Amino acid sequence: MIPAQELRKYDIFLDLEPNELAALAKIADVVHASEGETIINEGQPARTFYVMDQGNLMVAFKDGRALTLHGHGEVVGWSAIIHPTHYAGDVICLTDCSFISFPGSEMLRLIQSNVAMGTKIMRMVSERVANRIPFLAEAVRRRLKGGR
Amino acid sequence: MGGFSAINAASGWLIAALGISIVFFGLASLAFIITLFPHVFDRLNGQTPKSIVITLRDRFYPVKKPPAPATPVAEERLEEKDPDEAEESLRLLTAHLGEPFKLPRLLMLAEHRLARPHSTICRLILSGKILGEPDGLFRWAKGDEEESSP
Numbered sequence: 001m002i003p004a005q006e007l008r009k010y011d012i013f014l015d016l017e018p019n020e021l022a023a024l025a026k027i028a029d030v031v032h033a034s035e036g037e038t039i040i041n042e043g044q045p046a047r048t049f050y051v052m053d054q055g056n057l058m059v060a061f062k063d064g065r066a067l068t069l070h071g072h073g074e075v076v077g078w079s080a081i082i083h084p085t086h087y088a089g090d091v092i093c094l095t096d097c098s099f100i101s102f103p104g105s106e107m108l109r110l111i112q113s114n115v116a117m118g119t120k121i122m123r124m125v126s127e128r129v130a131n132r133i134p135f136l137a138e139a140v141r142r143r144l145k146g147g148r
Numbered sequence: 149m150g151g152f153s154a155i156n157a158a159s160g161w162l163i164a165a166l167g168i169s170i171v172f173f174g175l176a177s178l179a180f181i182i183t184l185f186p187h188v189f190d191r192l193n194g195q196t197p198k199s200i201v202i203t204l205r206d207r208f209y210p211v212k213k214p215p216a217p218a219t220p221v222a223e224e225r226l227e228e229k230d231p232d233e234a235e236e237s238l239r240l241l242t243a244h245l246g247e248p249f250k251l252p253r254l255l256m257l258a259e260h261r262l263a264r265p266h267s268t269i270c271r272l273i274l275s276g277k278i279l280g281e282p283d284g285l286f287r288w289a290k291g292d293e294e295e296s297s298p
Contacts, residue, residue: 035267056270056274058255065250065284067280067284092255095266
């Protein structure tokens with residue numbers, strides 16, 4: 001659990017009400033990872049959603065394409081809150097990183113039980129992910145429609 | 149003498165069991181080798197014949213390097229002292245890969261050559277020397293493209 005005010009620092013939670021932030025804070029945790037560490041493996045069941053606090057990382061896909069994410073507020077592991085719940089790529093820390101982590105099943109339960117909160121979070125997550133680079137936009141659209 | 153008696157007399161059961169074992173282990177070995185194919189193809193995917201030769205040479209006949217520093221801290225200092233050398237190593241690797249290149253592939257190759265490949269590549273990306281393309285591939289910035297941030 002982390003203080004609810006901590007979550008206010010992240011863009012994707014800016015629109016949330018205080019009670020919604022408090023509910024999310026209850027399931028959140030702080031995670032640290034070292035340079036070179038793989039925090040997400042492609043194809044594994046997606047059990048954790050991460051919001052990056054600091055650091056730099058690479059998201060690598062099976063076909064060798066990749067993107068790098070740098071610094072505060074980036075999200076990874078979004079497959080944990082979007083079906084089908086398997087990670088779509090490897091996530092490797094390029095430097096020491098710290099994250100706020102959320103158990104996917106509990107976050108999904110919160111999203112499903114509070115439609116308003118779920119809509120806000122899903123909108124922010126999909127905007128962030130889809131706008132990263134064009135080759136991901138098509139993949140995001142496919143997954144949101146329910147395909148792989 | 150004929151039938152089972154003849155088989156018994158000529159150690160036929162033993163020979164049959166031996167034959168079955170040979171075939172079984174032969175097929176099991178073949179199946180195991182076939183399961184390795186996807187890994188081999190993954191590694192070779194996107195490489196030129198020349199880079200395959202270099203990768204295999206580095207793996208089986210590594211070039212002798214000067215003795216490594218005793219501690220990770222010393223290793224870090226060594227690399228920080230000479231970032232240009234690390235960049236040059238990466239440029240040589242990408243010369244074999246061709247441009248644009250796949251960043252995970254470069255990272256994998258750099259793990260054999262650099263003390264801290266992840267942070268070295270990150271530094272080059274942040275300094276704008278390595279640029280990400282919209283299609284998820286990467287390339288070196290040309291002279292006037294280098295920026296202070298990606």
